[in-house]
Structures are given as structure tokens and as C-alpha cells.
Amino acid sequence: MKAVVLLSGGLDSTTAAAMARREKWELYGLTVKYGQVHSAELAAARRVASALGFVKHVEMDVNLAAFGGSSLVGTSEIPKDRALDDASIPSTYVPARNTVFLSLALGWAEVVGAERIVIGVNALDYSGYPDCRPEYIAAFEYLASLATKAGVEGRPLRVYAPLLQLSKAGIIRLGIELGVDYALTHSCYDPRPDGGPCGHCDSCRLRARGFEEAGVPDPLTA
């Protein structure tokens, strides 16, 4: 079976990809370059695609910065040292990002005949992001069943989101069992000039807390 993997090069998408690989699926990686201010994420995606033996890896530019609206696409400051239990939607939220990513993956899945889209969303990542919830994923699968030739012909596509119900620590423990090398990955929203993690953005802090709770050192900061 073939699967299109949405791969950012972060901890979550890398672990989701490792789980898909354990299923022996042929992996087609899609990295969407949506206007990030840095390229460290892209370099990490390439390392992971190579390490996990992807059949193909496509990097696609989609300039979401043309719409504005998120600090992740360079229109405002990345928030630092924000309370991790803050339930409001943070400025790093990119409008409709997962919908755009899943739609592109759907197009490629249809072309190559893939029956799965792999995405590393999880409940913790939610922290205010509406498009990281189980009911959202289910709604996308329903849309996909109506949207495509494959769906119309009775070959519905499934979204494989194996991290949906896991904590960050749970994801890391799982990844380590699967042999994931987290030194390959990148999580920071606002890396230092040398490419290293800032340590203060939401993503760095969720990652640090995850490794701490998992009781293992993060190879990126150890």
C-alpha cells in the first residue's frame, strides 16, 4: 500500500512517518514550504525522508504569507515563554494550514493511487489549533470520499493520524521504540542564526517538556 506523508521535519511528523514505515507502506513525502522564515525545517525534512527510505519526496511552495495572518509566516513576532496551558489560539496559528496540507496530499494520493495520508497532528499540539482535532480529521475523510475519482469509485482514502491521542512524552517514547533518531528533526519556530533551537517558543518548550516527561535526553539540546 502507498501512503502520502505530510512531513515537516518536526518531531511529530517524523514519528508518524516511522509508524507508517512500520506498516511497510511505500512512503511519498510531501513538505509544504508555506512561507517559513527559516530553512532549518526543510533540511530536517530531507534528512528524515532519506533516513526512513521514502520512495519520493516533493517539496512544494505555497506562499501562505500572501494572505498574512500568522507570526509563522513572517507577519509578526514569534511569541516567547508563553504559558503552555494557555487555551487561546496563538499567533503562530496559520489559517487553514492543515486543510491546505491535507488537500495537497489528497491530490498526490489520487495521482499515485495512495490509500492513506499520514499526518502527525496530536491533541497536545492542538493547544488552540482547531484543525488538530479528531472531528476535524473525520470531516476531512468524509470530504475526501466525495472529492475524488477514487472516492467516487469506492476506494476511499483514510487519514492515518496515529498520534492524535498521545501526549508529547508518549510520542517520544513511541518514536524511540521505533528507532527514530530525533537528532535529525527540528521543532523550533524561530531558530538561532546557527540553526539551533531558540528554547523559548511554544514548539521548543513543548518539545523540552515532552523529553523531560519521557525521561530521555533530547539529542538536539543534550
Added chain:
Amino acid sequence: MKAVVLLSGGLDSTTAAAMARREKWELYGLTVKYGQVHSAELAAARRVASALGFVKHVEMDVNLAAFGGSSLVGTSEIPKDRALDDASIPSTYVPARNTVFLSLALGWAEVVGAERIVIGVNALDYSGYPDCRPEYIAAFEYLASLATKAGVEGRPLRVYAPLLQLSKAGIIRLGIELGVDYALTHSCYDPRPDGGPCGHCDSCRLRARGFEEAGVPDPLTA
């Protein structure tokens, strides 16, 4: 009220935009450049956006050709003189195209606070395209209600698809009542070197039949 208009520069999206303008909405036009082999469509979109007084017009590159799979993105020959009542899905079908377009429009709608996305899909255009059906549009609205900050906060976005149930002739009659200048538009999948319509692709033939049934001359070929 604000509306994001998916504008290809063709007959349908132009008529849908004219209907949105009659509603006195502020129009934000989005033209997705998804790997068409020609730029005549883009030039038409610019003319229409200007003629209809759009507040803003964004042209966004999304290289769907990286996935292959459609004669519209340059991977095979455009079919000519195909039977118009052929119910099979034609090679001009671009996988997940409308899903990608609607997702991008959703992102922009969220940023500018638009409550409508305008799309010129219609039942006749369907001719085998799964993502041009009423149940598909309804599924996208449901997804949008779960996908976005606006949806979560109780400001659901609606997809305005006013041509859904109209024939091509009905669309043309309606557009003429609204004062649409169809000389500005472009429909051909495979234009001649001078930019003129080929007259033989599905799109040219559906357009010609529409004008004929509407009993008016097409300014592009008259």
C-alpha cells in the same frame, strides 16, 4: 460583508463573481496558478478583477504539476472533440483541484474575516468531475466549520456557489443580465499561439454550445 472569490478568468467564475458583486460584498479575488501551460487564463482573471472592482487580487503559485496526473498540468495531450455527454472522468480532471482551491480560499477568508467563499462550479461542468457536486460543497462547508478559528468561535463560513444548478446557457443569460462582458473571459484549455480559443477542447465546446443555446453570440468568436 467580505467574500473571497476563486477567479479563474473563465465564464463561470466571472459570472459567479458578478453575482457576488450584485450582493454588494467586498471581493477578494484568488487566482491559483496550478501549472497551466498557458497564461491567457491569468490575463483574463486580471481583466475581470479590475472590471468588477475587486478590493484585492492575489495570484498564487501552487505547482500541482509536481504530482502529475492531468492533461491540464502538462503531462498529456488535451483531448479534442470528445463527446460532451461522455460521463467518464476526463483526463483534464486535476486531482483534488477544487479542494486545494477552497482550502486556500478558506485560509484567506479567515485572515480578512470573510464570511463567504465564491466558486463558479456547476452541474454541467461536473461532466465527471467529482468535486463539482452539491454534496461535495456541503461537505466542504462542514469541514470549514471545524477547521478554523472563526468556525470554532461560531462564525461559520459559507460557500456561495450560485451556478451549481444552472446550465451553461442559463449562466450566460444570467451574466448578460448582470452586465458581464464575456469578451474579458477565457475558457480554452489549449489556446492557439495568438491566445485565441482552439474551438475543440471540452471547455471551448461547452462554451460554444452554451452561447448557442442562450441565443447570443460569443464575443470571443463572433
